[in-house]
Amino acid sequence: MTLLFVALLALFALAVVGVAARRSPWVGTAVYGGTAAACGLIGLWAVEALVGRGGVAAAVLPIGLPWIGVHLRADGVSAFFLLVVALGGVTASLFGWGYERAHARALAHHAADHTHGESGPVLPFFPLFLAGMSLVLLANDAFSFLVSWEFMSLTSWLLVLSTHREPDTPDAARLYLVMAVLGTACLLLAFGLLVGTGGDYRFDAIRQHPPEAGAAALTVLLVVLGAGSKAGLVPLHVWLPLAHPAAPSHVSALMSGVMTKVAVYALVRVLFDLLGEPMWWWGGALMAAGAVTAVMGVLYALMQDDVKRLLACSTIENIGVIVIALGLALVFKASHTPVIAALALSAALLHVVNHSLFKSLLFFVAGAILTATGTRDLNRLGGLIHRMPTTAVLALIGAAAISALPPLNGFVGEWLLFQAILNAPALPEWSLKIGIAVVGAAVALAAALAAACFVRLYGIAFLGRPRSAEAGRAGEVGRAMLAGMAIPAALCVALGVLPTLVIRLFEPAVRAMVQAGPFDDRSYQPWIWLAPTSAIGNSYNGLILLAMIAALSVALVLAIHRWASDRVRRSIAWGCGHDGADPAALSQYSASSFAQPIRRAFGGTVFNARDRVDMxxxxxxxxxxLTVRWTDPAWAFLFTPVRRAVNWLADHVDALQFLTIRSYLTLMFAALVVVLALVAVVRS
Known part of the structure; x- marks a missing residue:
């Protein structure tokens, strides 16, 4: 683990450089370049560990709690998620270096306009954020895990606050901090139940003594609340659409594409590793939560006109899909069908890396649009395909990948998930068979709505004509930003065509998590074929699919050129139902009008959406x-009542500061009696 420690120490050293030399002109290049190099070292170590099947690497550092120390350990699961963090760190560093330089110029250019701007002290906390996420993945005891988790949360909170001059940022950062504290408190209680009365914080000791059924059930609830609040599970998602867009775009890419995967790692580590043999209802609860999250997340995204907020809400939907796959894996593992459990867990991990790639790419695209136009409002964009052609091509790859179109990586991940869903008849319980069918329908609905969402995003932003002067003046961004977008775009294509390259990497980790022996010999064909289970008979070959799409496209182009008329014909372009040869740009479909049918179909009942026309x-x-008002049901039914209850309690508790000394002594005595009574009950 020497290489890994060197890379982590380099990230902390870069944070010091970012503070000490913050006024130097070279500091941005040094910090972002060094961060990219450190993340590259972490990625190389992770690939070597995964390809070499090196087993477990462990170390104990003489810091932390007395007589305990800090236990670090990297197995197959940790190495896979470290690779995800490293990829995100390399691309975000490359994009961020060009973004900071370009945005400084764009901010001055658009200063007179009331547009969104992003600036602030990002450099010191950027490498620390990546170091915190890496330490969470390496922690091998409860104390180290919780400290690293809180360190990750605080550094990301400070990165959100780096845009504190924006009017919405302080409220977003405050809400994020509250939800982060709530999540850490839930994880603290969960690890307290896992440790039990033995007092041994090491994960190895927890594995040897899993909790009883009641404590295990409560642990599952607390872990889902703690990690789910960080990942964005509904209804714990309320901070995510506010905090992720508030951060600078390359930080938003890390928060949505990478940090949420660290939360998924926490779910995998506890539910599949530390809790012992699962119960089937754990997976059922996860699938239900994931289904609601997937459908609600994409509906949230369809209601947004802010590009970055739309992408943040889309993250909620993708986290729901991953959680559904984890729930399926738990159900099949509890039903003693490890091969299908491995299939579902493989779908989850494949979607983890897929989402980290195309969501990072799309947030980079949002940053490029913001740099070029100074706005994130979809209704003020349009025609960017002519002014930002390279960005438009990369954005199209990201939009197609997140819409699960073949032959890109998003299609492979959801295809693998549906293969697991179709194996529901192998389960003994009829309730699970029916429930998984309903979950499959929810996944299909979310996928269809996601396609509509990103057709809307790409069509409104890049096609048509500019809807504002800012969009009309846009130009292509710099090479560093384009390179930061090109890397995840290329990987989206590569993993769609050759998905087995990634699946082979995490295959040993999947087997370890589901306790599966060697798979059926027919499960994996030669490396260009993906045939997950012999029971289904379906297989996927990305190369053949890509060749067929290319051949059909070429044949179509040749047919058009062969039989189409070569006469030049001129006619009036379609004016979206309006008269005139050149209608105004504002007569085009807007983002709001595109979403109106879906908003009226779902928003009236789910979000209490109301249209108000001032004619x-x-x-x-x-x-x-036209004014549209809608309400997030999580605020209406959960957080607003909780806020009122807290305010009421605070008003009444406030009276305690005016008591007499005799009253304070009485309260202290009563508290001591209650504590002693609880200790007596626990020991009995």
Whole structure:
């Protein structure tokens, strides 16, 4: 683990450089370049550990709690998630270096406009954030895990606050901090139950003495609340659409594409590793939560006009898909069908790396749009395909990948998930068979809505004509930003065509988590074929699919050129139902009008959405106005009542500061009696 420790120490040293030399002109290049190099070392170590099947690497550092120390350990699962963090760190560093330089110029150019700007002290906390996520993945005792988790949360909170001059950032950062504290508190209680009365914080000791059924059930609930709040599970998602867009774009890519995967790692580590043999209802609860999260997340995204907020809400949907796959794996593992459990867990891990790639790419695209136009409002964009052609091609790859279109990586991940769903008849319980069918329908609905969401995003932002002067003045971004987008775009294509390259990497980790022996010989064909289970008979070959799509496209182009007329014909372009040869740009479909049918189909019941039209009287020259109001049900039914209860309690507890000394002594005595009574009950 020497190489890994060197890379982690380099990240901490780069944070010191970012503070000490913050006014130097070379500091951005040094910090971002050094961070990319350190993450590259972490990625190389992870690949070597995964390819070499090196087993477990462990170390104990003489820091932390007295007589205990800090236990670090990297197995197959840790190495796989470290690879995800490293890939995100390399691309975000490359993009961030160009983004910071370009955005400084763009911010001055758009200073007169009331547009979104991003600036602030990012450099010191950027490498620390990556170091915190890496330490969470390496922690091998409860104390180290919780300290690293809180360190990750605090550094990401400070990165969100780096745009504190924006009017919405302080509220977003405050809400994020509250939810982070709530999540850490739940994980603290969960690890307290796992440790039990033995007092041994090491994960090895926890594995040897798993909790009883009641404590295990409570641990599952607490872990889902703690890690789910960080990942964005509904209804714990409320901070995510606010905090992720508030951060600079390359930080948003890390938070949405990578940090949420660290939360998924926490779920995998506890539910599949530390808790022992699972119960089937654990997976059922996860599938239900994931299904609600997937459908609600994509509906949230369809309601957004802010590009970065739309992408943040889309992260909620993808986290729901991953959690569904984890729930399926738990159900099949509890039902003693390890091969299908491995299939479901493989789908989850494949979607982990897929989402980290295309979501990072799309947040980089959002940063490029913001740099070029100074706005994130979809209704002020349009026509960018002519002004930012390279970015438009890369954005199209990301939009197609997240829409699960073949032959890109998003299609392979969801295809593998559906292969696991189709194995539901192998389960003995009829309730699970029916429930998994319902979950499969929810996944299909979420996938269809996701496609509509990103057709809307790409069509409104890049096609048509500019809807504002800012979009009309846009130009292509610099080479560093384009390179930061090109790397995940290329990997989206590569993993879609050759998914077995990644599946082979985490195959030993999957087997260890589900306690599966060697798979069926027919399960994995030669490396270009993906045939997950022999029971289904379905297989996937990305190369053949890519060749067929290319051949059909070429044949179609040749047929058009062969039989189409070569006469030049001129006619009036379709004006979206309006008269005139050149209607105004504002007569085009807007983001709001595109989403209106879906908003009326789902929003009226789910979000209590209401349209209000302000139509002037005849002769009044005021423009007509359409106002849409909708409410997140999580705020309406959960967080608003909780906030009112907390305020009521605070008002009443406030009276305690005005008591007499005799009253304080009485309260202390009563508290001592209650504590002693609880100790007596626990020991009995």
């Amino acid at each position: 002037p009287e005849p002769g009044d020259t005021r423009p007509a106005r």
